[in-house]
Amino acid sequence: MKRVLIAIGIILVLLVAVVIIVPFVVPTSTLVDYVKEEVESTTGRKLTVNGDPSFSIFPNVKLTLPEVALSNAAGGEADNLVQLKAADIEVDLMAAISGEVVIKRFVLVEPVIAIEKDAKGRFNFEFTPAAGAAAPAADSSAGTGGDGGSGGDALALRLSDVRLENATFSYFDAQTGMRQRLDGINAKLSLPDFAGPFDMEASADWQGRTVTVVTHVDKPQAIAAGQETALRLTVDSGDLFKVDFNGTASAGVAPKGAGRLTVAADKLGDLLAWVGVALGPDVKLPASISLDANVTGDPSAVALSDAAIGFDQNRLTGAIRAGLAGARPSLFADLSAGDLDLRPYMPATAKEDATATKAATADTAGGSKDWSDDVIDLSGLDAADVDMRIKADSIKTGILDTAATDIKLVSQGKRTNLTIAELGLYDGNATGAVSIDRRGESPKFAIKLNGDGIQAQPMLQQFADFGDFLGTVELAIDMTTAGASERQIVSALNGSGGLTVRDGAIIGYNLAAAVRGVSTANLDLDYDKAEKTDFAEISATWTASNGVISNSDLMMNAPLLRVTGEGKVSLPPRQIDYRVLPKLVASLAGQGSKSAGGLGVPIKITGSFDDPSIQPDLEGVVRGVLEAPGDAVKGVIDGAGGAVKGVTEGGAGAVKGLLDSVTGGGAASAPESGSATEPTKEESSNPVEGATKKLKGLFGTN
Numbered sequence: 001m002k003r004v005l006i007a008i009g010i011i012l013v014l015l016v017a018v019v020i021i022v023p024f025v026v027p028t029s030t031l032v033d034y035v036k037e038e039v040e041s042t043t044g045r046k047l048t049v050n051g052d053p054s055f056s057i058f059p060n061v062k063l064t065l066p067e068v069a070l071s072n073a074a075g076g077e078a079d080n081l082v083q084l085k086a087a088d089i090e091v092d093l094m095a096a097i098s099g100e101v102v103i104k105r106f107v108l109v110e111p112v113i114a115i116e117k118d119a120k121g122r123f124n125f126e127f128t129p130a131a132g133a134a135a136p137a138a139d140s141s142a143g144t145g146g147d148g149g150s151g152g153d154a155l156a157l158r159l160s161d162v163r164l165e166n167a168t169f170s171y172f173d174a175q176t177g178m179r180q181r182l183d184g185i186n187a188k189l190s191l192p193d194f195a196g197p198f199d200m201e202a203s204a205d206w207q208g209r210t211v212t213v214v215t216h217v218d219k220p221q222a223i224a225a226g227q228e229t230a231l232r233l234t235v236d237s238g239d240l241f242k243v244d245f246n247g248t249a250s251a252g253v254a255p256k257g258a259g260r261l262t263v264a265a266d267k268l269g270d271l272l273a274w275v276g277v278a279l280g281p282d283v284k285l286p287a288s289i290s291l292d293a294n295v296t297g298d299p300s301a302v303a304l305s306d307a308a309i310g311f312d313q314n315r316l317t318g319a320i321r322a323g324l325a326g327a328r329p330s331l332f333a334d335l336s337a338g339d340l341d342l343r344p345y346m347p348a349t350a351k352e353d354a355t356a357t358k359a360a361t362a363d364t365a366g367g368s369k370d371w372s373d374d375v376i377d378l379s380g381l382d383a384a385d386v387d388m389r390i391k392a393d394s395i396k397t398g399i400l401d402t403a404a405t406d407i408k409l410v411s412q413g414k415r416t417n418l419t420i421a422e423l424g425l426y427d428g429n430a431t432g433a434v435s436i437d438r439r440g441e442s443p444k445f446a447i448k449l450n451g452d453g454i455q456a457q458p459m460l461q462q463f464a465d466f467g468d469f470l471g472t473v474e475l476a477i478d479m480t481t482a483g484a485s486e487r488q489i490v491s492a493l494n495g496s497g498g499l500t501v502r503d504g505a506i507i508g509y510n511l512a513a514a515v516r517g518v519s520t521a522n523l524d525l526d527y528d529k530a531e532k533t534d535f536a537e538i539s540a541t542w543t544a545s546n547g548v549i550s551n552s553d554l555m556m557n558a559p560l561l562r563v564t565g566e567g568k569v570s571l572p573p574r575q576i577d578y579r580v581l582p583k584l585v586a587s588l589a590g591q592g593s594k595s596a597g598g599l600g601v602p603i604k605i606t607g608s609f610d611d612p613s614i615q616p617d618l619e620g621v622v623r624g625v626l627e628a629p630g631d632a633v634k635g636v637i638d639g640a641g642g643a644v645k646g647v648t649e650g651g652a653g654a655v656k657g658l659l660d661s662v663t664g665g666g667a668a669s670a671p672e673s674g675s676a677t678e679p680t681k682e683e684s685s686n687p688v689e690g691a692t693k694k695l696k697g698l699f700g701t702n
Contacts, residue, residue: 028055032065039070043127045081046071060104061091073124077172078114081124085110095158102158112168119174159191164202182206194221196229207274211237217249226252231259240274241265247295256298263291282347286311293320300325314340316390323385330385337392346398369610370574371487378436378443386411394424401462404429414438420449428453428473444482445489451475456501471504471538479544490571491547498541505532533558540565547571551578560584567605574609 032053039047051066069083086109092102116124167185172178187202196219203212212235219229231249236242247259265271266288272279279285293307303321310316316335323330389408395401403424410417416436423430432449454473461467479495482488510531535558542551547570554565562585567578580603607613 028053031055042129043070044129045073045127057093060093061089063087063089065089072114072116073118073122073126075118076114076116076124077174078116078170080112081114083112084108102160103162104160106159106162107165108163108167109165110167111164113170115169115171117173117175121175158193159189162189162191163187169204180206184210191220196220196222209237209240209274211235223249223251226250231257240267240271245295254298256296258296259294261291261293261295261304263289265289284345284347286314286345288312309335312344314342316340328385329383331388332386333388333390335388335390337390338394340392340395343396343398371485371490371572373485373487375484376443376486376489378438381411381416381436381438384411385413399462400425403427425451426455426458428455430454430475432477440482442482442484442488444480446480447477449475449477456504468507469504470507470532471501471535474498474500474502487572493544493547493549493571496541496543498539500537500539502537504538505534507532509533533561535561554580576605576607576609576612578605579603580605 032049032055036047036049039045048069048071049065049067053066054062054064056062065087067083067085068087069080072078072081086107088105088107088109090103090105092104095102114124118124164185164187167187169182169185171180182204184205185202186204187200190199191197196217198215198217198220200213200215202214203210205211214232214234216232217223217229218231219227222229228248228250231245231247233245234243242262242264244262245257245259247257247261249255249257268285268287268289272285288311290310291304291307293304293309296303296305301321301323303319305319307320308315308317314337316337318333318335320335321330321332323332387408387410390405392402392405394403395405404422405424406420406422408419408421410419414437416438418434420430420432420434423432428451430449430451432447434448435444435446437444437446452474454475456469456471456473457467459473460469475498477495477497479493479497481490481493483492508527508529508531510528510533535556538554538556540551540554542549544550549569549571551568552566554563556563561582563580563582565578565580567576569576569578582603603614603616605612605614
């Protein structure tokens with residue numbers, strides 16, 4: 001035993017002697033030259049070390065290298081791939097002898113790393129060994145711990161003082177011309193034991209702002225072994241954004257993570273400008289956005305649950321899942337909201353859009369518009385498979401404002417379906433479905449829509465800036481079409497629909513009062529905001545066949561007035577051929593007798609959409625009244641009694657005066673005694689022209 005102890009002692013003395021003597025026997029310059037030759041042989045790049053390097057072994061292995069540089073690839077833009085002002089390395093010698101790697105100090109001072117990709121797509125860190133040098137052999141035991149298993153001997157690594165001081169990182173892509181640069185990179189790493197924990201604090205300057213990153217990993221060894229461990233990460237730019245993650249993560253063949261994620265960006269516009277995202281002048285984004293959710297993710301999918309998404313004063317809650325695997329990504333969302341106000345983000349109001357569209361598409365010769373033959377781009381529907389449901393207490397867009405809303409969009413492959421379970425519109429509700437089928441040569445469209453209790457005035461005020469029509473609307477539409485352009489779509493329109501408006505009024509005209517004043521032969525149709533014509537019901541149904549819409553049952557019931565109508569609207573040529581027949585009847589009740597006996601003046605609406613002709617057909621009516629005035633107004637006399645006494649007593653002259661007041665017609669006559677007023681040119685115009693002006697005024701046109 002004594003001899004064994006003596007032998008061990010001798011060995012230890014020899015080892016200590018070697019450690020102490022070697023640095024004096026072998027010059028540092030010789031060791032540096034050896035390292036330089038090995039680096040050049042392995043990488044094909046030149047390693048230069050300027051200044052006075054130092055090297056020692058005892059009590060720790062220490063190496064100090066001033067002004068080190070590794071040359072760039074041939075043809076590279078920068079001179080060097082890596083260069084640094086100094087490298088200071090210290091390794092625990094005794095720990096290394098026992099099989100541990102304990103880095104007591106690893107400090108890189110002012111390193112500059114220039115990553116480049118050349119025109120052929122090759123990176124400058126892809127090394128080519130020097131001629132005659134063998135490439136490093138692949139280690140068949142790599143990743144297996146040397147024993148073929150996944151849990152072999154773990155690497156014993158400890159980091160005590162590991163730092164980057166004022167580093168610079170740059171990137172240049174010769175294929176795209178893109179450049180990026182990070183300056184002022186400072187990082188500090190701490191790993192007292194490879195079993196954990198690992199901490200890192202880092203900061204860098206980019207685009208004039210400083211970004212800080214703080215990371216904590218409980219068991220880094222577990223991550224390397226493909227096991228989960230706790231992970232905390234914070235990325236903060238100060239006033240632009242902040243990201244926090246607190247959860248677990250694992251590496252291995254299928255890395256994954258799970259935890260609570262919070263994101264806040266209080267200056268979204270500044271953030272996008274900072275990262276180089278340029279938006280058009282019409283794009284309006286929220287000033288701030290936020291996310292607070294449970295997140296799980298791996299290379300195939302990312303999912304958010306119990307999520308709260310905020311933008312400005314709006315808030316959505318629910319779940320989102322994005323599938324990243326396969327040839328086509330997928331997106332699932334089930335979101336609920338209170339009151340959503342999207343008006344600040346809309347590019348324009350409906351009125352501004354309509355005005356801009358009209359100005360852009362007007363024909364320079366005649367001022368008319370036509371259907372476009374441009375192919376409608378539906379390629380956005382191919383971006384992903386979507387299954388999205390949104391519920392909200394209300395949604396305001398400035399174009400279409402809704403109350404309670406429940407809609408679902410499903411788009412898979414070449415089929416897209418929008419289901420409207422609930423859509424609160426102007427004190428009423430709408431339900432329906434819209435589908436797009438793109439599996440054939442041309443897209444096919446179908447729409448079914450039912451509305452009940454919708455108030456006409458706010459709807460027309462918002463869409464048409466026309467608030468003089470009141471009533472409660474019931475609507476049913478079932479239409480199909482197909483085509484790749486506007487012209488094809490309207491030309492293939494088929495289906496049916498119906499519309500009923502109840503308990504309404506037309507503001508600006510009081511037809512009942514005008515009829516009651518008929519004895520004065522003055523039926524005044526001038527617009528007066530204080531007047532209105534009540535009606536009990538307006539109803540119509542229609543059918544569409546290859547773009548031609550036909551209606552034969554228009555009906556309006558109002559006091560002393562009934563209106564019927566029939567005709568066609570041809571969408572492809574944009575033409576109207578419609579006939580309206582208003583009649584004075586013997587009832588002041590809105591839904592009085594179904595009989596429409598009385599004075600009727602047919603009105604023809606014909607011509608183009610842009611400039612329709614509105615002409616009353618008075619020739620036969622005037623002839624009949626002049627020849628038999630009593631018969632012409634018999635229906636009115638029976639019910640209205642004294643209201644038309646002046647007409648019956650005045651005979652043909654009174655009725656003619658009444659018609660003149662309606663149509664603006666009548667021959668010029670001498671002024672009454674004592675009157676200085678002369679007949680105007682408009683008063684002496686023909687009946688058709690005068691009536692047209694009155695009727696166009698009734699409909700809000702000139």
